[in-house]
Amino acid sequence: MALTTNSILICAGGGCISAGEESVKQAFERKLKEYGLDSVVSVVETGCMGACSLGPLAVVYPDGVYYQKLTPKAAEKIVEEHILKGRIVPQYLFEGSKDKLTVEEKAAPSEIPFFARQVKIALRNVGVVDPLNIEEYIARDGYFALNKALTKMTPEDVIKEIKDSGLRGRGGAGFPTAIKWDIARKQKSDVKYMICNADEGDPGAFMDRSVLEGDPHSIVEAMTIAGYAIGAQKGFVYVRAEYPLAIERLGKAIETAHEYGFLGENIMGSNFSFDIEIRIGAGAFVCGEETALMQSVEGKRGQPKVKPPFPAEKGLWGKPSVINNVETLAMVAPIILRGASWFRQYGTEKSPGTKVFALAGKIKNTGLVEVPMGITLRELLYEIGGGHPQGKQIKAVQTGGPSGGVIPAEYFDTPVDYESLAKLGAIMGSGGMIVLDEDDCMVDVAKFFLGFTVEESCGKCTPCREGTKVMHDLLEKITSGEGAMEDIDKLEQLAQIVRDSSLCGLGQTAPNPVLSTLKYYRHEYEAHVKDSMCLSKKCKAFISYVIAPDKCTGCTACARVCPSSAIYGEVRKVHEIDQDACIRCGSCIEVCRFGAISKVTPAVENVVSK
Amino acid sequence: MSKVKSLEELMKIKEEALQNIKMRESGKRGKIVVAMGTCGIAAGAKDTLKAIVEDLNELKIDDISVVQSGCMGLCEVEPTIEVSLEGQEPIVYGHVTPENAKRIIRSHILEGKVVSDLIVKRGEV
Amino acid sequence: MAVCERHEELYEELDSYIDQVKDKPGILIGVLHKAQEIFGWLPQEVQEHVAEKLNLPVSEVYGVVTFYNHFSTKPKGKNEIKVCLGTACYVKGADRVMDRMLEELGVQLEEVTPDGLFSVHAVRCLGACSMAPVVLVGEKDFYGKVTPDMVTKIISAYKRGGSHE
Numbered sequence: 001m002a003l004t005t006n007s008i009l010i011c012a013g014g015g016c017i018s019a020g021e022e023s024v025k026q027a028f029e030r031k032l033k034e035y036g037l038d039s040v041v042s043v044v045e046t047g048c049m050g051a052c053s054l055g056p057l058a059v060v061y062p063d064g065v066y067y068q069k070l071t072p073k074a075a076e077k078i079v080e081e082h083i084l085k086g087r088i089v090p091q092y093l094f095e096g097s098k099d100k101l102t103v104e105e106k107a108a109p110s111e112i113p114f115f116a117r118q119v120k121i122a123l124r125n126v127g128v129v130d131p132l133n134i135e136e137y138i139a140r141d142g143y144f145a146l147n148k149a150l151t152k153m154t155p156e157d158v159i160k161e162i163k164d165s166g167l168r169g170r171g172g173a174g175f176p177t178a179i180k181w182d183i184a185r186k187q188k189s190d191v192k193y194m195i196c197n198a199d200e201g202d203p204g205a206f207m208d209r210s211v212l213e214g215d216p217h218s219i220v221e222a223m224t225i226a227g228y229a230i231g232a233q234k235g236f237v238y239v240r241a242e243y244p245l246a247i248e249r250l251g252k253a254i255e256t257a258h259e260y261g262f263l264g265e266n267i268m269g270s271n272f273s274f275d276i277e278i279r280i281g282a283g284a285f286v287c288g289e290e291t292a293l294m295q296s297v298e299g300k301r302g303q304p305k306v307k308p309p310f311p312a313e314k315g316l317w318g319k320p321s322v323i324n325n326v327e328t329l330a331m332v333a334p335i336i337l338r339g340a341s342w343f344r345q346y347g348t349e350k351s352p353g354t355k356v357f358a359l360a361g362k363i364k365n366t367g368l369v370e371v372p373m374g375i376t377l378r379e380l381l382y383e384i385g386g387g388h389p390q391g392k393q394i395k396a397v398q399t400g401g402p403s404g405g406v407i408p409a410e411y412f413d414t415p416v417d418y419e420s421l422a423k424l425g426a427i428m429g430s431g432g433m434i435v436l437d438e439d440d441c442m443v444d445v446a447k448f449f450l451g452f453t454v455e456e457s458c459g460k461c462t463p464c465r466e467g468t469k470v471m472h473d474l475l476e477k478i479t480s481g482e483g484a485m486e487d488i489d490k491l492e493q494l495a496q497i498v499r500d501s502s503l504c505g506l507g508q509t510a511p512n513p514v515l516s517t518l519k520y521y522r523h524e525y526e527a528h529v530k531d532s533m534c535l536s537k538k539c540k541a542f543i544s545y546v547i548a549p550d551k552c553t554g555c556t557a558c559a560r561v562c563p564s565s566a567i568y569g570e571v572r573k574v575h576e577i578d579q580d581a582c583i584r585c586g587s588c589i590e591v592c593r594f595g596a597i598s599k600v601t602p603a604v605e606n607v608v609s610k
Numbered sequence: 611m612s613k614v615k616s617l618e619e620l621m622k623i624k625e626e627a628l629q630n631i632k633m634r635e636s637g638k639r640g641k642i643v644v645a646m647g648t649c650g651i652a653a654g655a656k657d658t659l660k661a662i663v664e665d666l667n668e669l670k671i672d673d674i675s676v677v678q679s680g681c682m683g684l685c686e687v688e689p690t691i692e693v694s695l696e697g698q699e700p701i702v703y704g705h706v707t708p709e710n711a712k713r714i715i716r717s718h719i720l721e722g723k724v725v726s727d728l729i730v731k732r733g734e735v
Numbered sequence: 736m737a738v739c740e741r742h743e744e745l746y747e748e749l750d751s752y753i754d755q756v757k758d759k760p761g762i763l764i765g766v767l768h769k770a771q772e773i774f775g776w777l778p779q780e781v782q783e784h785v786a787e788k789l790n791l792p793v794s795e796v797y798g799v800v801t802f803y804n805h806f807s808t809k810p811k812g813k814n815e816i817k818v819c820l821g822t823a824c825y826v827k828g829a830d831r832v833m834d835r836m837l838e839e840l841g842v843q844l845e846e847v848t849p850d851g852l853f854s855v856h857a858v859r860c861l862g863a864c865s866m867a868p869v870v871l872v873g874e875k876d877f878y879g880k881v882t883p884d885m886v887t888k889i890i891s892a893y894k895r896g897g898s899h900e
Contacts, residue, residue, distance in 0.1 A: 012884065042705075044727040061727070062709040114684055115731055127645055127682030138620065139627035147617050203821030203860035206649075213647045214680015241768070241805050242861055244874050245648055254675040260623075261613025269615035282803030284766055299761035300795075300801040317760065358864060360823035366865035367649075367685040401822065432864070434822045448825055452859065458802075563838065585834065587883075652866040652877035685865030688879075 006083055007061040012045035016055035020071065020512025021045075027072035031079040037235050041083055049189045051096050066094035067583045070541070098505050107346035114365050117384055119346055122170075122207070122330035123352050123370045126214030131249050133255045137217040143262055145333035147245040150270045153336075155185060158229040162332070164340035166352040170435045171197060171288075171325030172403065172429050173505070174351070174418040180322050180511040184230040187320035192232040194274075195316065198239040198246070201285040202401030203452070204432030208326035210368055212239070212246035215330070216253035220276060222332035224263065227274040230322055236297050239307040241283060251278060285402070285456035290315075290506050291325045292458065302502035303458045309443035325430070327356055347373035351417035355428070361398075361435040364389045371416075381435065388437060395435045396520070402449045402456075403509030405516025406442065425516040427509070441538035442521040443528055447475040449513035453506065464507030467498035471514060481541035483529040492518055537599040544603040549574045558588035558597060579606040581603060639673040640695035640719075645688065647681030653688035655709065661708030662691070665715050674719060687730055693718055704730040740876060745773050746784065753788045763799055768807055776807045804859075812847045812854030814893045817871040821860030828882075829868035833857065835883035836870075839890060852893065 010016070012023050025043060032038045049057050054068040060078065065088055067078060074092050081087045085139065120126075129136040137143070149158050163178035184192060195218060200208040223235045239247050254276050257263040265273045279297050286292045287302040291453070295318045303447065315321025331353060331538035335343050337368030347353045351373040357380065360366050364386030371380065381387065381394060388394050396406045405426035414420050421428050450472040459465045474491045477483045495511035495518075502508045518525065527533045535540040547558075547567075554572040559565075566582040577588075589597045614620055644650070644659045662676055682690060687704025693714065694700035701724055703714055710728055717723045752769045756762050766789065770781050777800055786793040800806045818824075818833045836855050840848050847854045863869045866879030870889060878889055 009727055042727060046726065062713050064713075088720075118683075123683065126680045127647075128679060130677050131680055135627035135630065137625060138623050141624070143620060144617075144624075147620055151617065200862060201860070204864050206862035206864055209862040210647055210681050210683075241856065243648075245651075259613075259826050261615065264613075267839070268613075268620075277759075279761075280765065280768055281805075283805035283859075284803050296763060296764065299763035299765075299799070301798055360864035360867060361826050365684060366823075366867075368683040368865075370679065370683075398822065432822075434826060434864075436826065440826055448822065451696050456859075485859075586831065590883075648861070648877060649863045649866050649879070651875075652863045652869055652879035656881075685863075688866070 006041040008043045009046045009059045011049040011055060011057040016057060019055040021056040023072050024070045024075045027075035031076045031159060054096055067092040068094045081444035110328060114384055118353050118370050119372055120370050121334050122356055124329050126210055131214050131216055132252055134217060134260060142217055143221055145336040146221050146225055147268055149228055149336055150268055150272060155229045159185060159338050161336055165335045165343040167331055168221045170327035177324060177328055180312050181229050184320045184322045184541055187313060189320050191319045192230055192323040193316045193319055194227040194232040194235040195321055196223055196237040196329055197323050197325045198237055199281050199288045199293060200240060201288040202430045202432045204360055204401055204434045205358050205430040207358055207368055207431055209243050209246050211326050211330050212250050216250040216332050218333060220253050220257045221331060223276055224274050225332055228272050233274060236279050238279050238281060238293055238297055240281040286458045288504050289506055303460045348417050350419060355431055357431045357433050359385050359433055362388055362437040363435040372417045373417045376413050376415055394435055395438050398434040398436060401425035401432050402452045403427060403512055404429045405512045408520045425519055439536055441534050441536035442517040444538050446513045446517045447479055450475055453510040461503040463498045463501040467494055468510050470494060478528050479539045481532060487531055488525050510571050532602040534601050537601050542580055542603055543599045543601045545577055545582060545588060546600055547575050547577060547596055548596045551594050553594055557591045561591045563588045638675045641675040641677055643677050643679050643692040645682050645690045645727045646678040649685040651683050655689040657708050658689045658706050658711050661711045665712050684730060699733050701727040701729060702731040737854050754866045755820060776810050810847055813852050814872055815855055816855045817858045819861045819869040820857045823864035824868040827867040831883050832868050832881050839886050
């Protein structure tokens with residue numbers, strides 16, 4: 001597994017630096033990289049260890065072996081012997097007394113600026129409390145907002161507070177939460193439902209999972225507050241089946257909340273009663289759409305319905321229902337407890353508060369971050385995300401999953417809020433951000449998402465069912481070298497039709513990945529068609545693997561690993577690749593230690609004669 | 611558990627919980643929090659947790675409690691743990707493989723020396 | 736059918752679950768989850784049985800089963816290997832992990848190995864994108880940052896005894 005399992009600590013005190021610490025460190029890093037160990041072994045500089053006369057010094061962990069008087073050669077040997085084979089190199093072993101040494105980090109710790117710019121509201125307890133311990137949640141003011149709502153506020157007051165906060169749906173569309181609540185509140189009905197959408201279907205987004213796993217009580221509390229506001233007696237949480245841990249922890253939280261009287265009859269001695277049931281999804285992306293989700297809660301095929309009537313008027317089993325997503329609900333209790341103006345101090349005028357983003361793909365600090373809205377993409381990707389893991393250029397970021405679009409690097413100074421992203425042809429979506437670099441082909445990315453929507457289209461309306469299929473076929477044609485220029489125009493036209501004529505959000509947004517890549521990267525589409533080139537060297541139809549004769553040592557490693565026996569050559573002689581037999585799996589590049597194999601586009605003619 | 615009926619009762623639980631947490635940390639010298647979200651587990655947090663518990667037993671350390679939490683966000687360096695000893699700022703460590711966990715226990719918990727090369731963050735998350 | 740020897744027992748287990756929940760409205764999907772957990776997949780017989788117990792047309796049960804990816808009308812291996820092909824995993828090379836997995840086991844997607852131990856499935860996002868590419872074996876054994884070369888090791892952990900730990 002690609003985890004740091006060893007650390008090499010090098011003394012970077014004044015004595016060691018003057019004894020050549022810098023070049024030793026470089027030698028360590030170079031040699032580790034050569035063996036592909038650079039992601040597994042970290043090299044860290046420390047403050048003065050205190051044995052300056054024996055420098056440069058280094059300690060190899062986890063074994064805790066000390067080395068002295070290091071040279072670049074010594075460093076190479078330590079990597080080859082100690083790190084690779086586990087054999088201590090006696091020649092350079094430290095001879096002084098270890099007790100006198102101090103191994104401490106340099107004045108500034110190797111801390112990551114990852115946390116500095118974050119403001120945690122939805123994630124306030126995630127990673128802090130024990131999710132199964134309700135008392136830890138209460139210790140951090142849990143259920144105080146519920147108490148405040150039930151004892152000091154009318155349902156209308158609750159809705160007004162949420163309205164004043166400007167809270168908008170964090171699941172994608174950004175619809176004002178209070179408007180949904182208000183409509184449902186005003187319906188005359190004996191039964192109403194409060195539903196939590198935890199069907200986090202966007203590939204690339206995982207904040208809802210994280211909240212449910214790390215702080216399930218925040219959702220129980222918020223749903224109960226919302227239930228009180230709209231006048232519902234019953235809540236459902238619709239969780240996707242792929243999140244077993246979230247289901248387990250939420251189930252336990254509901255159980256404990258009952259024991260403490262935060263759910264059930266006469267909550268906290270009031271005359272409000274409310275209960276929550278978990279419904280488990282079964283793997284259908286379209287169920288993230290609210291009308292489809294309600295069908296699924298009813299135990300049916302999750303096919304969307306025409307709106308209006310809106311769920312807040314006629315929802316689950318025909319009753320007024322409010323659907324909010326997990327992250328939206330996670331904001332509710334703090335807003336009620338601390339007030340709308342407290343929430344509004346973060347974010348922008350139209351997009352108040354914070355948003356959780358899931359950083360994934362080609363970025364150093366992958367993970368979940370919560371930041372005030374209005375932060376720029378550049379700050380998000382470089383200051384918090386740490387930029388590209390290998391220091392390459394970031395090409396674009398994909399937001400909003402299969403419903404979203406790509407944002408090229410030249411727009412990275414755009415503030416992140418609902419309106420600004422929509423203007424660029426992307427969407428905020430649920431906050432998944434997939435970072436792409438020069439190795440990612442935009443046509444291939446568009447095809448990937450279309451493949452997703454083709455499979456996930458529920459089949460109810462024709463534009464989505466058939467349109468996405470034809471679009472996918474066109475993309476397949478273009479990426480396999482069969483495309484013509486008119487296919488690109490046809491694709492664009494079809495994309496607009498599907499967008500304008502589909503029944504639900506899935507179909508209406510499915511063309512976004514195509515439209516936005518066409519908008520910014522049309523030249524990549526054209527290169528595929530006109531020049532038979534894939535500029536990112538990703539699409540197999542347009543690339544060849546070639547061996548550079550001047551670098552190949554004839555070690556035969558590539559020939560042995562090739563699954564289709566496409567590599568020819570004798571030991572210690574330059575090898576060649578039979579392009580007809582090559583399946584372009586890339587295994588040879590991985591095993592070549594001499595950097596002799598590379599990809600080229602367009603594909604080359606076969607030169608191997610059998 | 612009797613049901614909570616008023617703000618006073620809720621306050622009481624909160625105070626008791628806060629005190630419990632304190633008492634746990636005074637009876638106990640500190641705690642290790644292991645991030646056990648799906649991403650942590652995917653990175654091997656289960657093995658880390660096991661190693662920590664075993665190592666504490668082996669070294670007969672019984673004044674440190676081990677608890678789990680959700681993901682603290684920086685999945686890149688999972689598995690992560692947080693070590694808080696009484697009277698000191700908590701330290702979050704990343705890349706905590708079972709071997710690294712043992713190192714942290716031996717160095718940070720036993721000798722009071724933080725393991726600088728694995729630090730992700732100092733102070734509250 | 737593969738489940739013959741414990742046939743009656745399994746149906747009893749399912750029935751006792753259905754009796755507990757059948758008064759809840761819209762519980763069909765929940766019952767199907769339980770049925771698949773018990774039987775491993777949803778053969779026609781089981782679907783008919785569920786329809787009868789819940790007093791629903793078989794067509795409706797079948798309609799729901801085939802609508803959702805999670806439900807399978809084909810048997811699965813004892814160890815279900817799910818390779819995530821979500822976006823983050825895809826851009827980090829999950830397609831190559833998948834290729835290697837199929838090659839290593841000598842099966843097609845969703846086909847069960849001759850010894851009945853494994854079947855490989857493509858899934859859309861397991862929500863562990865930061866650890867991409869991700870492989871899940873069974874319900875709880877997550878593997879993160881998987882490279883093609885780790886595939887053999889992952890599989891071998893389940894060959895003896897059939898399951899991890």
